[in-house]
Amino acid sequence: MPRLRVLLALWHRRATTRAALRALPPERLRDIGLSAPEAQREAARPFWEDGERRRRS
Numbered sequence: 001m002p003r004l005r006v007l008l009a010l011w012h013r014r015a016t017t018r019a020a021l022r023a024l025p026p027e028r029l030r031d032i033g034l035s036a037p038e039a040q041r042e043a044a045r046p047f048w049e050d051g052e053r054r055r056r057s
Helices: 003-021 026-031 038-042
Strands: none
Touching: 003 038, 026 038
16 A cells, blocks of 8 residues: 555646646746747646656657
8 A cells, every 4th residue: 555655646746747737937937948839748747647757769
């Protein structure tokens, strides 16, 4: 069960963070080094996907 709790906490953190990205104005996004399109792409990701970019073979 501890693994499930950790996974649920991770998913919750991702969902919360991505929702916060949606709410940030462009000047705040620039402060954290993101463009509006980058933030939109990240915010649109489902909570179960991590933010790592995967290489295609």
